[in-house]
Amino acid sequence: xxxxxxDVRKPRLSRERILDAAMGLADRDGIEALTIRAxxxxxxxxxxxxxxxxxGKEALLDGMVDAVFSEMxxxxxxxxWRDALRVRCRSAREVLGRxxxxxxxxxxxxxxxxxxxxxxxSVLVTxxxxxxxxxxxxHAYAVLDSFVYGFAMQEANxxxxxxxEDAELAGEIAxxxxxxxxxxMTRFAMEHAMRPDFNFGDSFDVGLDLLLxxxxxxxxxxxx
Amino acid sequence: xxxxxxDVRKPRLSRERILDAAMGLADRDGIEALTIRAxxxxxxxxxxxxxxxxxGKEALLDGMVDAVFSEMxxxxxxxxWRDALRVRCRSAREVLGRxxxxxxxxxxxxxxxxxxxxxxxSVLVTxxxxxxxxxxxxHAYAVLDSFVYGFAMQEANxxxxxxxEDAELAGEIAxxxxxxxxxxMTRFAMEHAMRPDFNFGDSFDVGLDLLLxxxxxxxxxxxx
DNA sequence: CTTGCGAATCGTACTAAGTACGTCTAGCGT
DNA sequence: ACGCTAGACGTACTTAGTACGATTCGCAAG
Numbered sequence: 001x002x003x004x005x006x007d008v009r010k011p012r013l014s015r016e017r018i019l020d021a022a023m024g025l026a027d028r029d030g031i032e033a034l035t036i037r038a039x040x041x042x043x044x045x046x047x048x049x050x051x052x053x054x055x056g057k058e059a060l061l062d063g064m065v066d067a068v069f070s071e072m073x074x075x076x077x078x079x080x081w082r083d084a085l086r087v088r089c090r091s092a093r094e095v096l097g098r099x100x101x102x103x104x105x106x107x108x109x110x111x112x113x114x115x116x117x118x119x120x121x122s123v124l125v126t127x128x129x130x131x132x133x134x135x136x137x138x139h140a141y142a143v144l145d146s147f148v149y150g151f152a153m154q155e156a157n158x159x160x161x162x163x164x165e166d167a168e169l170a171g172e173i174a175x176x177x178x179x180x181x182x183x184x185m186t187r188f189a190m191e192h193a194m195r196p197d198f199n200f201g202d203s204f205d206v207g208l209d210l211l212l213x214x215x216x217x218x219x220x221x222x223x224x
Numbered sequence: 225x226x227x228x229x230x231d232v233r234k235p236r237l238s239r240e241r242i243l244d245a246a247m248g249l250a251d252r253d254g255i256e257a258l259t260i261r262a263x264x265x266x267x268x269x270x271x272x273x274x275x276x277x278x279x280g281k282e283a284l285l286d287g288m289v290d291a292v293f294s295e296m297x298x299x300x301x302x303x304x305w306r307d308a309l310r311v312r313c314r315s316a317r318e319v320l321g322r323x324x325x326x327x328x329x330x331x332x333x334x335x336x337x338x339x340x341x342x343x344x345x346s347v348l349v350t351x352x353x354x355x356x357x358x359x360x361x362x363h364a365y366a367v368l369d370s371f372v373y374g375f376a377m378q379e380a381n382x383x384x385x386x387x388x389e390d391a392e393l394a395g396e397i398a399x400x401x402x403x404x405x406x407x408x409m410t411r412f413a414m415e416h417a418m419r420p421d422f423n424f425g426d427s428f429d430v431g432l433d434l435l436l437x438x439x440x441x442x443x444x445x446x447x448x
Numbered sequence: 449c450t451t452g453c454g455a456a457t458c459g460t461a462c463t464a465a466g467t468a469c470g471t472c473t474a475g476c477g478t
Numbered sequence: 479a480c481g482c483t484a485g486a487c488g489t490a491c492t493t494a495g496t497a498c499g500a501t502t503c504g505c506a507a508g
Contacts (some may be wrong), residue, residue: 259494259495260494271494272497272498274495275497281494334505
């Protein structure tokens with residue numbers, strides 16, 4: 001009873017409930033469907049109520065980005081640095097894939113939240129215990145994150161096109177093809193990319209290993 | 225005379241002039257400042273006039289993205305594949321850096337323009353003549369573009385923060401730091417990232433070489 | 449030089465979205 | 479029981495995209 005009353009009354013809204021709903025809405029309907037009004041409907045309330053918990057839409061987006069970082073696994077300290085980073089990067093890619101709207105947002109937010117900072121700290125620590133000097137740490141971090149973000153960005157792109165129409169889109173693209181204007185692209189599509197067993201995501205581990213192997217060699221060179 | 229008259233009269237507007245102005249405006253004031261009204265002002269005209277040349281704002285953005293691709297150097301056919309790709313990737317990074325707003329757009333456009341298609345074709349051809357089998361071509365392309373896009377995205381991020389306030393921003397971030405809550409980040413910043421000779425962009429060539437070297441090794445393994 | 453046609457331009461207005469401001473109300477402590 | 483305050487809400491203003499119809503301009507033919 002008191003539970004019911006409390007549930008309906010007191011904590012009707014909270015920053016967390018709003019963030020959860022916002023992320024769910026963005027996951028489901030896309031980031032462009034995330035409007036304050038739609039969010040209010042989702043929460044069974046009115047637009048202005050949301051402003052009592054969150055300081056404008058920018059702050060909402062900042063909060064969502066930080067929540068995304070909170071979902072990413074940090075590099076496990078008990079693993080050797082390469083394995084630890086592999087775990088972290090795979091998790092990051094998976095999380096970004098689950099929240100495709102977040103990828104372009106990562107770029108435009110300039111208010112790092114606590115989760116983001118903690119995440120960065122943990123990665124830096126891992127690179128440090130790999131024995132990298134600071135300049136190499138900087139390169140390693142920049143390079144790994146560039147790859148992860150960029151890959152997630154391309155995957156998000158593909159996902160949208162897949163969900164959009166597929167047939168219509170493919171037809172449109174095909175129509176733009178002069179017969180044989182792009183022979184290599186055509187061959188590539190026909191003989192590989194359109195095959196049922198082709199999976200863009202398979203390239204992730206390939207690239208990740210390329211980078212980790214290269215970094216390991218760089219560490220070895222430092223040691224010598 | 226007739227030149228003057230023609231210059232003032234006939235071609236008052238055109239798709240090209242609109243695209244140029246839109247890109248200039250986005251470069252100068254940021255993509256969020258690119259509104260149809262602002263663009264009309266920039267061109268000395270009225271909003272609705274623009275719609276006679278371009279089919280809505282989405283089409284405008286599509287056109288801008290394609291224009292960005294047109295600025296990127298294709299891999300020169302006369303160079304060995306690794307050098308050719310290095311030229312292409314460096315150029316891509318430079319162009320994306322010049323048009324920071326374009327990076328998030330690359331993801332959201334699903335109407336590939338002719339320049340984009342031609343660019344992709346040229347890269348695929350280069351990978352093909354490197355002797356890669358199609359599956360490796362796919363991996364190479366995915367991995368290289370992920371890195372280039374992701375790197376450009378992070379650079380765009382830094383550029384914004386730099387231009388924004390610098391002092392205010394740095395203070396804000398510093399304020400979020402519990403004294404010593406992020407020791408490795410602090411050390412990294414103090415002893416490396418805040419030093420005047422530190423340059424994030426230096427990591428680009430490092431990562432690019434990591435990937436190209438790794439791909440070259442993969443090609444060699446295929447040969448064996 | 450006039451006239452008329454079609455393309456380019458513009459004015460008006462509607463819709464969607466973010467949000468400032470003032471009011472209202474429920475539930476708490478006194 | 480009563481008033482105080484946090485949270486919720488209604489209204490309305492602002493910015494932005496864009497549909498629709500009227501208007502104007504430049505050129506070519508008479």
